[in-house]
Amino acid sequence: xxxxxxxxxxxxxxxxxxxxxxxxxxxxxxxxxxxxxxxxxxxxxxxxxxxxxxxxxxxxxxxxxxxxxxxxxxxxxxxxxxxxxxxxxxxxxxxxxxxxxxxxxxxxxxxxxxx
Numbered sequence: 001x002x003x004x005x006x007x008x009x010x011x012x013x014x015x016x017x018x019x020x021x022x023x024x025x026x027x028x029x030x031x032x033x034x035x036x037x038x039x040x041x042x043x044x045x046x047x048x049x050x051x052x053x054x055x056x057x058x059x060x061x062x063x064x065x066x067x068x069x070x071x072x073x074x075x076x077x078x079x080x081x082x083x084x085x086x087x088x089x090x091x092x093x094x095x096x097x098x099x100x101x102x103x104x105x106x107x108x109x110x111x112x113x114x115x
Contacts, residue, residue, distance in 0.1 A: 008061035
């Protein structure tokens with residue numbers, strides 16, 4: 001099973017389509033580079049994967065992250081997928097600046113396991 005799957009992903013602000021029917025799969029351990037000109041929709045594509053689009057933007061299509069359908073998902077599922085959940089193991093929560101120093105491992109709660 002792929003870690004991330006996007007099919008026919010479209011992002012629009014009202015009638016203005018800014019990302020048009022993008023599709024890709026990303027397996028665990030793989031890296032995906034979104035390359036394009038300024039304003040081509042790279043950031044909006046990435047933000048749409050976890051439903052972090054700015055106000056006024058909407059997306060359609062199909063996005064599955066770790067086996068969970070993301071478009072239209074509830075807040076609880078989105079928090080867990082984004083790393084805002086609660087970890088059952090001993091972990092140290094990291095701030096945004098600290099995460100860059102610990103790009104490995106990590107837990108679903110946004111920390112690093114210490115035990």
